[in-house]
Amino acid sequence: MTTPLPRAARVATWIYFTLNGFAVGLWVVHIPDIERATGITHSALGGLLLVLGGAAFLGMQVAGPLADRVGQRKLLPAAGVLLGAALFFPGLATSWWALGLALLFFGFGNGTIDVAMNSHAVVVERAYPRPIMASFHAMWSIGGAFAALVGAGTLGASVPAAVTLSACGVFTIVVSLLTGRFLIDAEPHEPEQATTSAPTAKPPAKLVWLLGAIAFTMMLAEGVANDWAALHAEDVLGTSTSTAAFAYGAFAVAMTVGRFATDRVAALVGPVAIVRYGAALAAVGLSLVVVVPWLPVTLVGWALFGLGLSGSVPQLFTAAGNLDKRSSGALMARVVGLGYVGLLAGPALIGGLAHWIPLNLAFIVPVVLCVPAVVFAGVLTPRATPVDEPVA
Template sequence: MALTRARTSTFAFFALNGFVLGMWVVHIPEILDRTGADKAQLGYLLLLMGGTALVGMQVGGRWIDKLGSRPVTVTAGLILSAALIGPALATSVTALAAALAVLGAANGIVDVAQNAQAVEVERAYRRPIISAFHAFFSLGGLAASLVGGLLIAADTDIRLTLGGAAVLGVAVTLVARPGLMRSQPVAPTRADIKRAPWTARVILLSLLAFVLLLSEGVAYDWSTVHLHDSLGASKTVAAWAFGAFSVTMTVVRLLADRIVGRIGAAAYVQRAALVGGAGLLGAALAPNPTTAIVAWAVFGIGLAGCVPQFFSAAGNIDPAASGTYLARVTGTGYLGLLAGPAVIGILTNWVSLTTAFTVPIIGCVLAGLLAPRALRRPA
């Protein structure tokens, strides 16, 4: 019963994280109008938010090893929820920058803390369950797009909308808190620090998380552009590419744990990453929008359950340093998520968009080839 409650509570935090970030994303256009920020400034603001998230991940990892994942998850969840009000109240670019810095840092801490809690719950279950947690993050984002879209259509004041979402987030955090697992933190010592080195396996896990999240980032920012600019699809049809990718990502994350339980994480990622690479190659070579949409859906099928396996492996390298290792792998992966769209954009100065897709395709192939070594079970 307690284990079921822990799993349900962790689901709630992943969904909350996706919902909070989704509510920010769907209101970006209105927030830009309120603050007077242009698209170039938005780029810098998103970079600032990503930078503070990376810092939050590293700080959160150390706190988790010292205090346990439960108090860090709850505290960061409360701060993240409350921080959602900041962008709604901002009336200048400076105020928005300050609000996003706080939102990004809180999100970084929540990200690593909820994954640490997920690893602990999975360890207690003694079977793969981590992909399902990430599916709830996707479901939270989907809920935000639906709720946020309806409220925007109803011309609801953004301060009321994000304020209500913040109150909901605080309520969910407090309700879910009692069910979280209590870990037994160990005060960090010099011996602990020495016990958490950047080993070859940690580096490999981090690099593979980087290339696969880089690929995921490409889907977020370039799938619709690909259909619209390269294949001449309307903006409405172009949006279906990302929709197809998102749906398959969510559905497969709900199913991936069962497959991993049967064939193992290494075999799963080995096959799935290659499927992802084949899907993106199909999108790059697609002769029409319909074929491209199917290919982007296949890309989502391939990527969906891969990265959670790297997080699980990192959290199980050494339970006494779970937060530190998770922070390293999630932080490096997050860099890939940020870098992916930028890398493709830079490459399009010299080659076509579909040719630039070669970078994530190669990344998927490398992940498939190297997954057995990265996800091997230590003796």
Template sequence: METTPDPVAVSDGAASLPTARRATRLIFLVSGIAMSTWAPMVPYVKVHLGLNDAQLGAALLAFGGGSMLSMPFVGWLAHRWGNRAVIVSAGLLMCLALPALAQVSSVTMLVGTLLYFGVMLGAVDVAMNAYAVEVEHRSGDRLMSGFHGLFSVGGLSGAALLSGLLALGLALPGAAITIAIALALTVLWLRNGLRGDTSSYRVDIGQKSRLGMPPARAWLLGLMCFVSFMAEGSMLDWSALFLRDVRGMPPASAGFGYACFSVAMAAGRFSGDRLIARHGPVWTVRVGAGVAVAGFLLVACVPLTMATLLGFVLIGLGASNIVPVMFSAAGHLPGTPPAVSIATATTLGYVGLLSGPASIGFVAHASSLSVAFVAMAGLLALVGLSARMVR
């Protein structure tokens, strides 16, 4: 009896579909760990360099700015050389940033290191999402929320692991080096699983696509990513400071606020593929935005530590599937390479990551972090009102 070969397996040099799925999950996990390891470092760096909220907010511009600078070029590089080459090379270089961030001795060094970290993280982000779209296309199932769920697990693991190592008495540089080595070894191990982009999907789009201006829909999807990334960035850069400065938690424990956010986001994303298949992307975005709005208001308006942690959970649940819906839609736009359309959406998203934490810092300096979080709730409400656009 003749069988139909796996389209991924028969691509020139490509990994099998199960292997590609596993490698994709791992690189999302690695990226999440790398990014979230920075969150518990923020209070230490702020105190070590003697920065106020506005100064820290200005320095954080470099993180999102680095990602923004790299993403438009990464879309072209990934389409030209393949997602695997970008993921592996940028992934290894990304790991070098963590020990450097733990040992910054000046504002200039902090800005330069955050810029470098953002460039490498942005490169991995675009390439891994483009590869994920190809794997999703091959399988015929919704997988993007699940992949992003592993990113959220990484967000939990990185923040909790570094906080745990610090609580055990390990110095910040030693803890960062330990995590960086583990991540680099993982990237080297999974590189064969990413072997060979799924070539027939590349041919499908390549015959029609030209690497020019992305379509208008990619920009519209990117605007929704803009707000979602602002919300996620506010948790990454300000949740620990909010718990320490406003709710009075000790610095060694403040990173667990981001861990609560990441746990909830992971849970939402692991159930997201089923929710989207059952209720559709419009319902998913609309309800998710509403839950996230409630979470921000709870954090800002109820002066209790447990209420704040619950608010972080609601923000994670609500925001969990907005970005995967946008990336999946962008990656399937007809006549456009996935790496290019995803680069457009992620670039606008990282504009949000860039402007969000910095804007929160300026608003917090002028008023308070609570007021800044209320403003963030208002922007997410606009996403909910615009949810019909994802149809």
């Protein structure tokens, strides 16, 4: 039975995941207002979003080694404060260069907290006798949904974006500082080290990169659903804009529900089965979207796609964080970073293909990219024996 300390740390980690989803969601719902305020074009916004993505990737690579050096307990509250402070600036921007600087700051803060909170989630999970990682990711989705509600209310009341984002930035800073006291260090829950003088073997480089490659394909598929599910329903199926929103809704709801359910299923069948059969289910779901141009089947397809993807990424992050507990943050930063690149690349890849082939046929690419996860899911099996090939 778990002690109060890891239980409190689990709740605290839930809060950080929710805060991160909330902050990102608030930025997303205010993009149209900020675009008008700065007078930039859609193409200019696309370039600035690449700045945000690049800054987030940089933040991840900085946060990983830093987590190993100073500890997740110190890094995570600092990352939350950084993210909250970064929320102030996008709403204040009045030009493209000011918005670019704001997104550089915001992206770095988002990347930093992403690695910090996932790394701490691995530490908390080690103190439990069962998997709990997927529930943290579900709370990220809950935070995004809460941001949509807050954004809809404030935008409907004509509250300026600067006011909403700044107020929520203060909220994020305060909650991050208050919650930090409940976090835990990795050391008290680590197994006792052997007293021999032999050095502990590092995980092989190819294993780290393979986990990252699977994360890339899974999050690429997720990015496709985020940006193209509603557009597919509208453009290919000819639905109204309001009806098309149900396509993304089916995916998002299934993803959230699946993440809440994944931990219990993973405790029974293990992470390999979650990734292997989840990727297979995702491929089947998106195949239905490709081949059956009928809205009810499309909604079922997107729901199966979301359900299949829901548990994969949390299992990959847990595996990366447990490869080598001395460099857990750095290893996780690689896997999280590659997954994030996939999340950004997916929508752009489909957009490029859609210039040449019908949108539904472009979805064959993420279907095919689910196959490597099915084939190589065995890499998530815990290593029983040490290996000698070092991480590059």
